[in-house]
Amino acid sequence: MAMAALRREGRRFAPLISPRPITAVRSSPLYPTLEDEGPLGLRHISTQVVRNRMKSVKNIQKITKAMKMVAASKLRAIQTKTENSRGLWQPFTALLGDLPSADVRKNVVVTISSDKGLCGGINSTSVKISKGLHKLNSGPEKETKYVILGEKAKAQLVRDSKKDIELIITELQKNPLNYTQVSVLADEILKNVEYDALRIVFNKFQSVVSFVPTVSTVLSPEIVEREAESGGKLGDLDSYEVEGGETKGEILQNLAEFQFSCTMFNAVLENACSEQGARMSAMDSSSRNAGDMLDRLTLTYNRTRQASITTELIEIISGASALEG
Amino acid sequence: MLRRASMLLARQPILAARARPFSTDLPAAPSADATFTEAWTKVIPNMDPPKTPLSFMQPRPPTPSSIPSKLTVNFVLPYASELATKEVDMVIVPATTGQMGVLPGHVATIAELKPGVLSVHEGSEVTKYFVSSGFVFIHANSFADIIAVEAVPLDRLDVNLVQKGLAEFTSKLSSATTDLEKAEAQIGIDVHSALNSALTG
Numbered sequence: 001m002a003m004a005a006l007r008r009e010g011r012r013f014a015p016l017i018s019p020r021p022i023t024a025v026r027s028s029p030l031y032p033t034l035e036d037e038g039p040l041g042l043r044h045i046s047t048q049v050v051r052n053r054m055k056s057v058k059n060i061q062k063i064t065k066a067m068k069m070v071a072a073s074k075l076r077a078i079q080t081k082t083e084n085s086r087g088l089w090q091p092f093t094a095l096l097g098d099l100p101s102a103d104v105r106k107n108v109v110v111t112i113s114s115d116k117g118l119c120g121g122i123n124s125t126s127v128k129i130s131k132g133l134h135k136l137n138s139g140p141e142k143e144t145k146y147v148i149l150g151e152k153a154k155a156q157l158v159r160d161s162k163k164d165i166e167l168i169i170t171e172l173q174k175n176p177l178n179y180t181q182v183s184v185l186a187d188e189i190l191k192n193v194e195y196d197a198l199r200i201v202f203n204k205f206q207s208v209v210s211f212v213p214t215v216s217t218v219l220s221p222e223i224v225e226r227e228a229e230s231g232g233k234l235g236d237l238d239s240y241e242v243e244g245g246e247t248k249g250e251i252l253q254n255l256a257e258f259q260f261s262c263t264m265f266n267a268v269l270e271n272a273c274s275e276q277g278a279r280m281s282a283m284d285s286s287s288r289n290a291g292d293m294l295d296r297l298t299l300t301y302n303r304t305r306q307a308s309i310t311t312e313l314i315e316i317i318s319g320a321s322a323l324e325g
Numbered sequence: 326m327l328r329r330a331s332m333l334l335a336r337q338p339i340l341a342a343r344a345r346p347f348s349t350d351l352p353a354a355p356s357a358d359a360t361f362t363e364a365w366t367k368v369i370p371n372m373d374p375p376k377t378p379l380s381f382m383q384p385r386p387p388t389p390s391s392i393p394s395k396l397t398v399n400f401v402l403p404y405a406s407e408l409a410t411k412e413v414d415m416v417i418v419p420a421t422t423g424q425m426g427v428l429p430g431h432v433a434t435i436a437e438l439k440p441g442v443l444s445v446h447e448g449s450e451v452t453k454y455f456v457s458s459g460f461v462f463i464h465a466n467s468f469a470d471i472i473a474v475e476a477v478p479l480d481r482l483d484v485n486l487v488q489k490g491l492a493e494f495t496s497k498l499s500s501a502t503t504d505l506e507k508a509e510a511q512i513g514i515d516v517h518s519a520l521n522s523a524l525t526g
Contacts, residue, residue, distance in 0.1 A: 087406035090382055091399060091470030095435070095462045098379045101360040132369040179403035179474065204376065213375040236433075239465070243422050243436035251437055258460060262472065263378075265403055 045308040050301045054294060061290035067118070068283035075208070075276035081177070082205060082269040089216070089266050092259045096237070100217045102227060104196035106145075107137045108166070110189070110264070111157070112202040112271045113150035115170055120278035122203045122271075123152035125213050130157070130201050133215065134164070147189055149268070166193050173272060179265050186261035196220050200263055205273035209281060216267060218260045221252040388465040392430030398445065400454075400471045407454070407476065408445070415446040416469060418461050419519075429467040436461050438473065440519040453479045455523050457516065484524055491517035 111130045113123040130153070134144045147167045148154050154168050167189060175181065189198075198218040203211040219227070228237040242248045358377055365374035398416055400408035416427050419441025438459045445452045459473035494513030501507040 081404070084405045085403055087399065087401040087409060088403055088472065089378060091401065091462055091472055093378045093382055094385055094464070094468075094470065098358075098377050100358075100377050101364060128372060129375050132365065132372060136364055136368050183474075201375065204381070214377065214381075215375045216378050236465075240433040240435050240462075243420050243425065243434055251435060254437055255435065255460060258472070262403070 045304055045311070047301055047304050047308075050297060050304060054297045054301060057290050057294050057297060061287050061294065064283045064287040064290065068280050068287065071276045071279040071283060075273060075280060078177070078269065078273050078276065079205070082266075082273045085266045085269050088262045089259075092262065095240075096219070096224065096259070098217060099219065099227060100199070100215060102197055102217070102219060102223060104137075104219070104223055105142055106194055106196040107133070107142070108145050108147060108189075108193050108195040108198050109133050110147045110198060110200045111149065111153045112200065112267055113148070113153035114271070114275040115151045115173065116275075117152060118279055118282055119275050120282040122211055122274055122278045123150070124156070126201050126203060126271075127153050127156045129213050129215065131161070133199055133201065134161070145193065147193060149185075172268065177265075177268060177272060179261075182265040182268055183261040186257070186264050190257055190260065196223050198260060200267045202267040202271040203274035203278075205270045205277060208277045211274040211278060214267075214270075216263045218256065218263060221249060221256050224252060224256070225249075385464070385468060386466055389467075393467045394429060396427060396429045396431075396467050396469055398469045398471065400443075400445075400473070400476070402473055402476055411445075411447075413445055413447040416471070417442075417444045417446075418471060419443060419456065420461065425461075427461075427463055427469055431463050431467070431469075433465045434461075434463040436463075438471075440516045442479070442523045443471065443473075443476065455479055455482060455520060479523060482520060482524055487517055487520045487524060491521060 109130045111126055113126050117123075130146065134146075137144050144164065145166045146157055146161060146164050147169075148157060148165060149169045149172055151170050154170065157165060169185065169188075172181075172185075197220065200216045200218070202214060202216075204214040206212055224237070242251050358379055361377065362374045395412040395414065396416065398408050398411050398413050399406070400411075414428075418425050418427060418436070419438055420436040421439045422436070424441070425436060438456060438461060440457055441455070443454045443456050445454075454476045455478075456471075456473040457475040459471065461472075462470040464470075491514065494510050494517060498507060498510035498514060501510050
């Protein structure tokens with residue numbers, strides 16, 4: 001039985017041992033051999049390597065084309081939602097203005113990014129802008145913290161700003177995006193993070209090929225009061241009568257929270273749209289590159305094939321003419 | 326030589342003409358953006374500064390000297406803009422202090438909404454919606470922004486489900502133990518009784 005096992009082992013190892021050790025010496029160890037020997041010592045140049053490459057490149061092209069189609073259909077679905085949600089943040093900006101240059105002690109940068117990759121450079125842009133905001137708002141007694149939505153920003157920010165990260169949220173798009181989910185998220189952030197100003201960094205979807213990095217600022221009620229008293233942009237906020245509630249502060253608190261959840265909702269939708277659009281264009285250029293590569297490989301393949309046929313013919317003819325004398 | 330001078334003269338107005346269409350796209354108050362962009366370019370010179378919401382918004386008209394005849398209403402929900410810059414005569418909003426009528430020339434107000442009926446009066450027709458809650462901003466230039474979380478036209482509400490919901494939340498309130506549960510049940514009761522009165526009243 002041991003002998004039978006050994007014989008079986010021997011048979012398995014046999015194909016690995018080259019029958020012609022001379023070929024092994026001739027070909028270079030780094031580059032796969034293009035030549036093998038047929039009967040009568042005829043040399044055929046092997047097109048196997050090129051053929052394998054062509055097959056894999058063709059598969060990659062099919063996959064990226066399919067990914068582009070999938071991204072296009074997802075984009076269509078989410079684009080209508082995004083455009084409908086654009087009216088949501090405008091009343092807040094009309095009332096409270098937009099003060100990205102407000103000088104505050106506690107900044108929180110909410111970076112929105114995608115979970116999946118292969119979507120071009122939009123996540124890197126968001127992270128760069130977030131880091132820029134961190135630098136912009138650095139100073140004595142000032143601190144900037146990060147709240148990260150999405151795996152891609154987490155991977156990039158964990159590397160050098162680990163101590164500044166307050167909260168990380170991933171798998172946002174597992175269920176279709178809706179306002180309830182985002183308002184629960186906003187509630188979590190507001191509960192766990194102390195803030196004077198929240199800056200939401202996202203990519204605004206302008207068209208299928210253009211995504212503009214944008215930062216929306218939501219100020220806490222105390223800062224709003226401060227800015228209103230000091231005049232300037234928010235100066236006429238005091239002229240607004242505040243109905244209901246015991247104090248103006250209570251209403252302003254609710255207002256700030258509502259503003260945050262509305263701007264978050266719009267920001268998350270816009271970023272999701274931008275992600276699908278960026279993925280579409282990335283996959284499109286990738287399948288185009290694969291197509292170019294395939295063309296080049298096809299030319300090489302044909303050249304190799306024709307060269308080997310020519311070599312064969314020459315050898316046969318010269319052999320025949322040598323025999324004739 | 327004469328031709329070149331005329332070409333130069335012709336080129337200037339083209340540049341001016343091209344520059345002019347963009348002036349309407351400038352936001353009404355670019356000063357905040359300017360300080361931000363300046364600060365940004367000082368600290369981070371290699372990158373373009375990010376855009377801010379002001380650059381994406383249409384500027385609002387300033388307060389007119391006389392009271393305008395119509396009220397311009399923006400009624401937005403997270404999923405849709407129900408009314409966008411629609412000119413109406415009056416809206417009645419369910420503020421926390423009660424039903425509030427808003428006419429053109431109303432004093433600038435910020436009000437929080439409670440669950441109730443919002444009615445929009447345009448000429449002789451009245452459109453009614455049930456809003457869950459939200460905010461209303463009335464600006465001095467007779468612009469009203471109503472932001473609600475959920476709003477449905479009244480004919481889409483089902484009486485039986487409303488009654489069932491009311492009963493359910495009342496029983497939840499009586500069996501609630503923690504403050505949080507009590508608050509949630511109370512909110513449910515408020516909404517359902519408002520729905521009830523909206524359908525009956």
